[in-house]
Amino acid sequence: MKHPRSAEDGPLRTVTDLGEPGPGAELVDHLGEVLEGLSSLRPLDEVKPVEPVDDDVIVPVDGTDEEAPAEALRADLADLFEAQAASRWLDVAARRMAAAGLGSFTVASAGHEGNAAVAMALRSNDPVLPHYRSTAFYLARLASAGLDDGIAAVARGLAGSVDQPAGGGRRPTPAHPDVAVLPSPTTTAGHLPRALGLAWAIGRQPRDRARIVGGRLNWPNDAVAVASFGDGTAGHGTALGVINTACWASKQGVPLPLLLVCEDNSLGYSTSGPPGWIHSSLSSREGLRYFQADTAGDAATLFSTARRAVETARAHRRPVLLHLSCVRIGGHSGADDEKLYRRDERMAEDRQRDPLVATMTALVRHGVMTGEQVADRLLILRDRVASALEDATHRARPGSSAEVMAPLSPRRPAVVGMAAAREPAADRRAAAFENRLPEKEGPLTLAESINRTLLDAAIAHPGVVVMGRDVARAGGVHGVTRGLQKRLGPAQVTDTAPHGASILGLAMGAAVSGQLPIVELGLADLHAAQELLRAEVATLAFSSNGAYRNPMVLRAPGLGFQNGFGGAIAVDNALGGLRDIPGLVIACPAHPAQAPPLLRTCLAAAEADGTVSVMLEPVALYHQRYLTVEGDGAWLAPYAAPSEWGSLHAPIGRAVVHGSGNDLAIVAYGNGLRLALRAAVALEGEGIGCRVVDLRWLAPLPMDDVVAAASATGNLLIVDETRRSGGVSEALVTGVLEAGFDGRLARATAKDSPLPSGPAAQFVELTEQRILATARALCDG
Secondary structure (H helix, E strand, O other), X not given: OXXXXXXXXXXXXXXHOOOOOOOOHHHOOOHHHHHHHHOOOOOOOOOOOOOOOOOOOOOOXXXXXXXXXXXXXXXXXXXXXXXXXXXXXXXXXXXHHHHOOOOOOOOOOOOOHHHXXXXXXXXXXXXXXXXXXXXXXXXXXXXXXXXXXXXXXXXXXXXXXXXXXXXXXXXXXXXXHHHOEOOOOOOOOOOHHHHHHHHHHHHOOOOOOOOOOOOOOOOOOOOOEEEEEEOOHHHOXXXXXXXXXXXXXXXXXXXXXXXXXXXXXOEEOOEEOOOOHHHHHHOOOOOOEEEEEEOOOOHHHHHHHHHHHHHXXXXXXXXEEEEEEOOOOOOOOOOOOHHHOOOHHXXXXXXHOOHHHXXXXXXXXXXXXOHHHHHHHHHHHHHHHHHHHHHHOOOOOXXXXXXXXXXXXXXXXXXXXXXXXXXXXXHHHHHHOOOOOHHHOOOEOHHHHHHHHHHHHHHHOOOEEEEEOOOOOOOOOOOOOOOHHHHHOOOOEEEOOOOHHHHHHHHHHHHHOOOEEEEEOOHHHHHHOHHHHHHHHOOHHHHOOOXXXXXXXXXXXXXXXXXXXXXXXXXXXXXHHHHOOOOOEEEOOOOOOOHHHHHHHHHHHHHHHOOEEEEEEEHHHOOOOOOOOOOOOOOOEOXXXXXXXXXXXXXXXXXXXXXXXXXXXXXXXXXXXXXXXXXXXHHHHOOOOEEXXXXXXXXXXXXXXXXXXXXXXXXXXXXXXXXXXXXXXXXXXXXXXXXXXXXXXXXXXXXXXXXXXXXXXXXXXXXXXXXXHHHHHHHHO
């Protein structure tokens, strides 16, 4: 295949002269020999009929099981070739751009281009979560929707241009809000939980009635949620958890229109998988319908199988696995040299099963093009890619940190404040509370105040869905959601499977679909799913340049002080892994007076700005009623009527101060707040005037309020129930010193140890005695 231009043509010849030797040449160099063979190939007399598939296939309801007419197959082949060939040239371009310093790390789609047939079987508004070898799928998806900017869109992503449809120059992987393609995952299998959640959200909507659950979705009620992944990913714990949850839900009759596409090239980077592993491990899973096709085999069968898989998921609202046999041509990614770990004969065998070659051959065999026409079109597409790349490299890229970070966590405090103060309809509220309004109940505990706020939230925000393990009929492990399902119904309060990543995935899918999930997830489960939270939940708006967002509130009962239960149950006091997630908001309600405004602010921020928040709820304080003397009622609070919500609003990143003493400022949160307030009473009796700052927000920290209190007293004591290393206190110390505080400061923290059970906990946890001793030493010095 000789490039028609001379070597001197074009200012970017190392990138755009795609036919010349250079990085990525191995992706196309075998096509020249194929084209020579095509010139002598003769068409078949008639289109090959569709090969039969499994006898027990579920017949779709729309007649797609009929044989494709010859003309329809020819048109499909032409469209398939356009996407596959353009994808191959873009793969070459990506490697050359990276080598020339004009692009970034890339993963080629070469050998996986048969996934374009799946794109052609879908509707353009079926939400899709593709994996990283999906360029051909993406191009076919845009073409099926009537958009002709597919090559330009991919080229701009490769060049890091702000003009790419979604991403804004932050990530090269293709995504497009106009055709419901979400960003590719940044972690192995990280997109599969969201796909599960999308299918769950879609499946809960009635298909033939006006009634909808939790607000109108961003996709049709008969859509199919799609996710693709490699065979190596299929063995990842997250993938196995999602597949197991999907089968578990399907077995229980839960509608779940989910299409999982496993693109099996028998390689996990450099390691070969066991022969036939995907078929043997997934083809007979109860509750999961299985289809298989060879992307380099008969084209009519590939199209037919893809359509059958899609329509089975759509018509029967059940999970489907489409197993595509494919190959990997070239290295895993970037500059990877597969010759270092693969035998020449195996690489040659893969090139013999190149899906692009199979499509080129089918074009001639079915009389769509001659061999010469195929060659000409291949070169035309190469030149279109080169032109798109040349244009993309001259387009603007992000120019500052502010521009890069803009979609990460937008803050509109005025809008959030108005949303938090929104009063629900009085008649609906009276009906939901059965005319026993919470503001007339009298003082409430922390658990009770959260319970009432959740009910109010579901009335004020129509998209709210309360979900989690045991939150519905049982009312939650700690009783915080008790009675909510009875009053709101199973559509708004629902139990989930016990798998932590799948619970988070349901929330992700519901949120990106336009709903507002409030999820109860144990702190230990949240830590276990932290990779997902970090890479897929909190950063969706960042990855898509704001084209997609997943607003949600994660309620995490946890922290220590649970009667020495550490080590016996999932209890922990570590927060460092949560606090360093960019854009994540962390609230920590300790007193029942603060829980309602904090929760309302989190929900308002989710609705207004797409914010992801964690409500870290101290379990030990859920049912606490007193502060210093049993029966004093100081850890109870009346519930505010809606007319007061505006005046009691808790802006993100603002603390609340108890007392006005001038000798010592004590900063605390969670269980530490109660200890600090108790210590302040004792210190006041010793003549040390205290003011106690309840942080309320652990990310972002209310540094202005902390610095103001510290400056007013000259002495700052930081009370931190997390560990001394990597805890909240380190950030507070850094913040006040950077702000110029020149007074005295000290820390009282937990030890750098896991929480033990029983009496041993007192030696590890923060104690009131340690707070008092540290405060006295600070003030005496």
